[in-house]
Amino acid sequence: MAIDTSVVRNLPLFRKLEPAELTRLMARATARRVPMGEVVFEQGATAHAFFLLLHGRLKVSQVTQEGQQVMVRVVHPGDLFGFARALNRPDYPGTARAAVDSVIVSWPMADWDAVVENNPRLAINAMQTIGERLDEAHTRLREMSTQEVERRVAHAVLRLAEKAGRPEGGGLRIDFPITRQDIAEMTGTTLHTVSRILSAWEGQGLVEGGRQKLMVNDTAALARIADPES
Amino acid sequence: MAIDTSVVRNLPLFRKLEPAELTRLMARATARRVPMGEVVFEQGATAHAFFLLLHGRLKVSQVTQEGQQVMVRVVHPGDLFGFARALNRPDYPGTARAAVDSVIVSWPMADWDAVVENNPRLAINAMQTIGERLDEAHTRLREMSTQEVERRVAHAVLRLAEKAGRPEGGGLRIDFPITRQDIAEMTGTTLHTVSRILSAWEGQGLVEGGRQKLMVNDTAALARIADPES
């Protein structure tokens, strides 16, 4: 399926790219619907393609040798994902699963090197994208190292609200299904502890919970928990 | 100071680069000795240059708002560091300090974009380098999320031994000064806990400690602590 370049033209990744080049690039791409719950790629599988999320949400998680799940990140619309080749890896480091019905665009992984060699601009953009990921990872590492669970959960919830919050009645509703288990896997704790924390917050009117639902009512108060200083 | 290209030709970053291009690149570079303890760049400072470590060791650490130190990574010879521009950041995210007398090569940050645009090959290499960093960061995140302190310390010590271990009397001596505090900052714990763990290991003959010294005698046993399964 051919894809209109207007859909992706404004993404950071394709910024400053020659229109002709962008057209050529999109000609090689394939768009596809991914129903909720479906897996886009599996951890350890050979990386045959790299992807861009157009619409929806994905959760990328890793399983440890002992079988513990860790959520690496949530993929939001406009995000590039599964670019293992860029990282010089033969396989996908995690599993990507659609949290809601989604639409993705994919390129054959074999195209990556050629595309990048012919588009230094794209290489620079891709590098910056990966750089942002690195920054995020370091931020989370810093949090995990120095902060207690409640603060980490506050940070995680704020990030979710910022990236995936749909305004609703004075608050922000996380617009995809998310479980306490998910949040636990994002913050390195257990679903029990997350549940306790959210219950406490709900008691103070900061958030509203529900089955796979989360709504943030008082961003400022959460920010104060996340960062007592500033 | 001009630098012989033979010094850097075999680094992953410069692999497959045209000799002429490499020569041109090195012509813009400056080499410099950095005595132990000296700071190469400070967290938050505007990024005017990016660097390559030729010889020695650096420690890169960040300070949180509350003043807590976190060690982001140890820079080993051949590693690129301080490439904030590539990550689209105006400033350095951490402070780099020489753990031993070191030699670094630096380029004006302004060169980065030009260099990369004219050398897609270099862009790809740089991306892979950053990709490896991202992988490392995710590995550490996974460890922090799921493993108890002793295992994390075991992993950290093994990584140090692998990257900076000099064979000595059947074991591996970490060849730069490292404190328990440093190890604590790498693993997200306290120097007290690290000290207790290392003492216990020393009692079993796995390692030998000392003031800013660390020697690994039984890598296999450590690996077993780090990964009980495999």
Added chain:
DNA sequence: GTGTCACTTTGCGTTGCCGCAAAGATAAAG
């Protein structure tokens, strides 16, 4: 409707690790 399944909440006992504190060791400086 009713049953089933997945997710959430809450209680309670346990514990791994921190935080404080103080003493011991080692290296460098005078």
Added chain:
DNA sequence: CTTTATCTTTGCGGCAACGCAAAGTGACAC
């Protein structure tokens, strides 16, 4: 050599968070 500063070790009390367990709740299928 003595002094000083830094790094390390060890003890002990406390608590945040885990692990287990069981009950509660909403969503969906039939």
